[in-house]
Amino acid sequence: MLYDYTCSKCGVIWEEQHPMDDRDINVGKPTPKEYCKDSKKCEGLVERSMTAPGLSFEGSVGTIKRAGSEWNDVLKGIKKASGKDNTIEHY
Numbered sequence: 001m002l003y004d005y006t007c008s009k010c011g012v013i014w015e016e017q018h019p020m021d022d023r024d025i026n027v028g029k030p031t032p033k034e035y036c037k038d039s040k041k042c043e044g045l046v047e048r049s050m051t052a053p054g055l056s057f058e059g060s061v062g063t064i065k066r067a068g069s070e071w072n073d074v075l076k077g078i079k080k081a082s083g084k085d086n087t088i089e090h091y
């Protein structure tokens, strides 16, 4: 998994590849100097950035199907009203 980390002092953000169980392995340790904006003055600590890489809306149509046809009709209505350039999914 690719995780985002940030320096508590200078706020620089970088990515590191870690297994999920080791994602906090460097949290609370001094930020590697090569990442910091001012490597001489910065004595920040590593924090895990709360972004969610890989978040997607795949499967949303399936969710709509489970919610029932009434909801689907509502979505169809919204899609019709908002024109062809929207990204609303329905079945």
Ligand SMILES: [Zn+2]
Residues within 6 Å of the ligand: 007, 008, 009, 010, 011, 012, 031, 035, 036, 037, 038, 042, 043, 044
């Ligand atoms: Zn820093």
